[in-house]
Amino acid sequence: xxxxxxxxxxxxxxxxxxxxxxxxxxxxxxxxxxxxxxxxxxxxxxxxxxxxxxxxxxxxxxxxxxxxxxxxxxxxxxxxxxxxxxxxxxxxxxxxxxxxxxxxxxxxxxxxxxxxxxxxxxxxxxxxxxxxxxxxxxxxxxxxxxxxxxxxxxxxxxxxxxxxxxxxxxxxxxxxxxxxxxxxxxxxxxxxxxxxxxxxxxxxxxxxxxxxxxxxxxxxxxxxxxxxxxxxxxxxxxxxxxxxxxxxxxxxxxxxxxxxxxxxxxxxxxxxxxxxxxxxxxxxxxxxxxxxxxxxxxxxxxxxxxxxxxxxxxxxxxxxxxxxxxxxxxxxxxxxxxxxxxxxxxxxxxxxxxxxxxxxxxxxxxxx
Numbered sequence: 001x002x003x004x005x006x007x008x009x010x011x012x013x014x015x016x017x018x019x020x021x022x023x024x025x026x027x028x029x030x031x032x033x034x035x036x037x038x039x040x041x042x043x044x045x046x047x048x049x050x051x052x053x054x055x056x057x058x059x060x061x062x063x064x065x066x067x068x069x070x071x072x073x074x075x076x077x078x079x080x081x082x083x084x085x086x087x088x089x090x091x092x093x094x095x096x097x098x099x100x101x102x103x104x105x106x107x108x109x110x111x112x113x114x115x116x117x118x119x120x121x122x123x124x125x126x127x128x129x130x131x132x133x134x135x136x137x138x139x140x141x142x143x144x145x146x147x148x149x150x151x152x153x154x155x156x157x158x159x160x161x162x163x164x165x166x167x168x169x170x171x172x173x174x175x176x177x178x179x180x181x182x183x184x185x186x187x188x189x190x191x192x193x194x195x196x197x198x199x200x201x202x203x204x205x206x207x208x209x210x211x212x213x214x215x216x217x218x219x220x221x222x223x224x225x226x227x228x229x230x231x232x233x234x235x236x237x238x239x240x241x242x243x244x245x246x247x248x249x250x251x252x253x254x255x256x257x258x259x260x261x262x263x264x265x266x267x268x269x270x271x272x273x274x275x276x277x278x279x280x281x282x283x284x285x286x287x288x289x290x291x292x293x294x295x296x297x298x299x300x301x302x303x304x305x306x307x308x309x310x311x312x313x314x315x316x317x318x319x320x321x322x323x324x325x326x327x328x329x330x331x332x333x334x335x336x337x338x339x340x341x342x343x344x345x346x347x348x349x350x351x352x353x354x355x356x357x358x359x360x361x362x363x364x365x366x367x368x
């Protein structure tokens with residue numbers, strides 16, 4: 001049921017569908033039926049059936065009396081959530097509409113924060129509270145200053161324009177690490193279509209000199225990235241594939257040496273997963289895409305997941321040993337995640353056209 005539907009417009013088929021959802025909630029791997037998040041939706045019985053424990057280790061992170069909430073919908077492709085702890089707001093991008101949106105914690109108010117926004121994708125904040133954004137349209141990583149000015153931190157490497165920076169994270173030494181897969185230059189929909197002049201790669205911007213160093217170009221399409229809680233590892237979601245790759249090379253892990261360089265990468269976790277049909281029949285393994293990723297304080301990796309369908313799309317949670325221990329099932333493809341709220345115990349999820357959140361019994365490992 002869409003936001004525009006009212007309770008009086010609910011059909012008997014929809015009521016039956018909700019009843020079926022309740023029956024399926026007890027099946028860990030069962031498909032998540034399309035869930036109603038509209039204003040006239042019936043309440044969800046606790047515990048929320050779409051927060052799924054796959055391994056006992058995830059049980060302590062699931063809160064029994066909290067729901068998945070949809071805060072806003074209507075974007076074209078929502079991306080790049082980042083929490084501002086000082087302002088108590090979440091910023092995220094609607095790439096095709098070329099705007100940045102803001103959700104304020106005080107009263108849940110949503111508004112356009114920046115227009116135009118360079119078709120920005122990933123956003124984060126540095127340790128001085130300044131916003132960092134990856135702009136597809138301008139092929140640049142930028143910083144918004146205290147006086148409102150926009151500083152370009154990177155738009156070229158070795159004299160060639162970047163492809164279309166995608167996601168960024170900030171290291172305690174002040175350096176900014178970012179991915180450059182080029183999605184925003186492949187279509188006019190999310191940027192400006194043009195030639196990719198560089199091999200897709202991961203870069204580091206030095207905080208003192210501004211020097212840009214290529215860290216690695218091993219992943220085919222390096223997408224989301226995050227540090228381990230101790231900053232000794234870098235995790236990278238690879239949303240590309242080529243004929244030489246196995247389909248399960250989805251999330252990489254790199255050891256960080258001397259805080260500035262990476263070891264050779266290795267496969268951390270596969271996004272391949274079996275999904276059971278409503279009748280209980282197991283389908284062949286489905287391989288979706290990991291996009292945005294974040295670690296919690298215990299070293300678990302929370303990854304957006306999508307492009308498979310009901311029962312898969314949402315958030316997949318991996319323990320430090322790469323075991324998939326939990327799912328948060330959403331009715332839309334999830335593009336990115338971040339921890340926020342005053343206690344950093346609220347997982348925000350951008351998913352296709354909507355913004356969702358859910359409280360969890362852990363905290364984000366880093367400031368956003």
